[in-house]
Amino acid sequence: MAEEKILEQILSIVQDLKQGQKELNDKVNNIQLDFCKLDREVAENHKEIKTAIAEVKDEVKEIRKDLTNVEIITSSNWNDIAKLKAVK
DSSP states (O other), rough: OOOHHHHHHHHHHHHHHHHHHHHHHHHHHHHHHHHHHHHHHHHHHHHHHHHHHHHHHHHHHHHHHHHHHHHHHHHHEEEEEEEEHHHH
């Protein structure tokens, strides 16, 4: 009789351990799913950031070209002004 009770307790403990292991496995699986989602989001954000940086670089290049043109035109205008002053 005592052996049956001990056996039942051992089986109960084993069942509890199996249930605990199942719950842990479920939690690990959920964590892995969450991690995969986050990893995809990070990858998408990384792509968007790279695209935005490329666009900003292109815009800065265009602004530099425009600024160079403004400097050239301004220089030309100063030359024209100097010539006009010399004619007086």
